[in-house]
Amino acid sequence: MGRWEPGARERLERAALELYVERGYEQATVAEIASRAGLTERTFFRHFADKREVLFSGQSELLETCVNTIVGAPESATPLEAVAAALQATSARFEQRRELSRQRQTVIAAHSGLQERELLKLASLASATADALRRRGVAEPTASLTAEAGVAVFKVAFERWIGEPGGQTFSELIRDSLDHLKAATAG
Amino acid sequence: MGRWEPGARERLERAALELYVERGYEQATVAEIASRAGLTERTFFRHFADKREVLFSGQSELLETCVNTIVGAPESATPLEAVAAALQATSARFEQRRELSRQRQTVIAAHSGLQERELLKLASLASATADALRRRGVAEPTASLTAEAGVAVFKVAFERWIGEPGGQTFSELIRDSLDHLKAATAG
Numbered sequence: 001m002g003r004w005e006p007g008a009r010e011r012l013e014r015a016a017l018e019l020y021v022e023r024g025y026e027q028a029t030v031a032e033i034a035s036r037a038g039l040t041e042r043t044f045f046r047h048f049a050d051k052r053e054v055l056f057s058g059q060s061e062l063l064e065t066c067v068n069t070i071v072g073a074p075e076s077a078t079p080l081e082a083v084a085a086a087l088q089a090t091s092a093r094f095e096q097r098r099e100l101s102r103q104r105q106t107v108i109a110a111h112s113g114l115q116e117r118e119l120l121k122l123a124s125l126a127s128a129t130a131d132a133l134r135r136r137g138v139a140e141p142t143a144s145l146t147a148e149a150g151v152a153v154f155k156v157a158f159e160r161w162i163g164e165p166g167g168q169t170f171s172e173l174i175r176d177s178l179d180h181l182k183a184a185t186a187g
Numbered sequence: 188m189g190r191w192e193p194g195a196r197e198r199l200e201r202a203a204l205e206l207y208v209e210r211g212y213e214q215a216t217v218a219e220i221a222s223r224a225g226l227t228e229r230t231f232f233r234h235f236a237d238k239r240e241v242l243f244s245g246q247s248e249l250l251e252t253c254v255n256t257i258v259g260a261p262e263s264a265t266p267l268e269a270v271a272a273a274l275q276a277t278s279a280r281f282e283q284r285r286e287l288s289r290q291r292q293t294v295i296a297a298h299s300g301l302q303e304r305e306l307l308k309l310a311s312l313a314s315a316t317a318d319a320l321r322r323r324g325v326a327e328p329t330a331s332l333t334a335e336a337g338v339a340v341f342k343v344a345f346e347r348w349i350g351e352p353g354g355q356t357f358s359e360l361i362r363d364s365l366d367h368l369k370a371a372t373a374g
Contacts, residue, residue, distance in 0.1 A: 080371055116303035123306055144343045145368045152335030156328050181332045184267055185372045 009047045011037040016054040017103040025051070025111050055104055055114065058093070059121050063128045065089050070132035079138045083129060083150035084178055090154075091171040094161075098170075102162040126151040153177045196234045198224040203241040204290040212238070212298050242291055242301065245280070246308050250315045252276050257319035266325045270316060270337035271365055277341075278358040281348075285357075289349040313338040340364045 015037035019028040030051060034044045048054050069089040073082035094101060108114040129147035138146070157173040168176070202224035206215040217238060221231045235241050256276040260269040281288060295301040316334035325333070344360040355363070 078371075112307075116307060119306040119310055120299075120303060123302075141343050141347060141364055141367050142371050144346075145339060145364060146371045148339030148342065149336055149368065149372060152332060152339060155335065156331045159331075160328060177328055177332060180328050181336065182372050184265075184329050184333045185336060185369050 008037070008039055008043055012039060012044055012047055013054055014100065016051070017100055017107065020055075020107040021103050025107050025114065052114070052117070055107065056117060056121065059124070061093070062090055063125060065093070066125065067128050067132045070129065071135055073136070079133050079136070079142055079146040080149070082133065082136065083146055084174075086129065086132075087150060087154055087157075087174045087178075088171055091169070091174055094158075094170045098162060098165075101158075105159075105162055122151055122155065125154070149181060153181055195224070195226055195230055199226060199231055199234055200241055201287065203238070204287055204294065207242075207294040208290050212294050212301065239301070239304070242294065243304060243308065246311070248280070249277055250312060252280070253312065254315050254319045257316065258322055260323070266320050266323070266329055266333040267336070269320065269323065270333055271361075273316065273319075274337060274341055274344075274361045274365075275358055278356070278361055281345075281357045285349065285352075288345075292346075292349055309338055309342065312341070336368060340368055 012033060016028070016033045019032055019036060023032075028051065030041055030044050033051075033054075034041045037044075048057060066086040066089070069086040070082045073085050077085065108118050126144075126147045129150055130144045133143040133146060134140070153174060157170065157177040160177065161168070161170045161173045164173075199220060203215070203220045206219055206223060210219075215238065217228050217231050220238075220241075221228045224231075235244060253273040253276070256273040257269045260272050264272065295305050313331075313334045316337055317331045320330040320333060321327070340361060344357065344364040347364065348355070348357045348360045351360075354360075
């Protein structure tokens, strides 16, 4: 088995999610994950610090995409338009991963420690988004409120997306959820 | 010391928050809290299950106020108006507690386990709010989006309120934050 097994990271992730769903997150071991992926434990630890990191390793990339898109949005963009562009930019990395995302959500929903971790992740996303808006010169409380509204749209669109097999894309559901939010807060 | 010491609960809460701020949440003991309040440990445990419950005991009341206000709002109220009324209804219990609320926030910000617990509390508030809206016949995704927007307003207004000594009331800041959210999502 080569040191740089091609696709090892993806195989480990798929194997881990399958095992977490089948046997429960607490019960699954790194040895089992590696074995199901046809790799060694050493290879697992080359890619992930522990069992939990398989579920949360995409976080920093998500934050970075979001912040860069907001900071780089055209000067003419309103705060909400900048946040909408950021959500659209994040959607690309999800579209091919609906089944994995659904498995991940099942595992997280079954484990309160993972739920808390997921909520912290979303809170970090809101706080990084507000910070990026302030760097564009958006004043408070608009920066924080727009950021929180953006995360709300992300959450709701994500739940709709993983709950609707074969339905709309994540990108379409972000747009649609944003339209519903605008309608709900108008008038 | 009487079994039903008048004001015991409030005295214990004040003593606990003072100690958590001064000595750190982890370090403070129930014995110290009771002693500072001039009460016994037995009295403490008659009011709170543990040290953490002093910080989170108001949660079920907050949820109840919110849900009852939404379900009982006039039929003509829009989803956002029903949520706004619920936030206003919750504000009454905070107005006299600004200093306690500020101390509580300081303690929570310093302790990641408490932060996660606080985020779970806000997530429960959003989920109970969405549920109450659905009971009014509000469809998805509007129910969830309006609920999340309401919690965003609550969070931002709360942070502004504890950060502005002698400034606007919590009720005024809820109204103002909601107006800012409407402006940010309009057009």
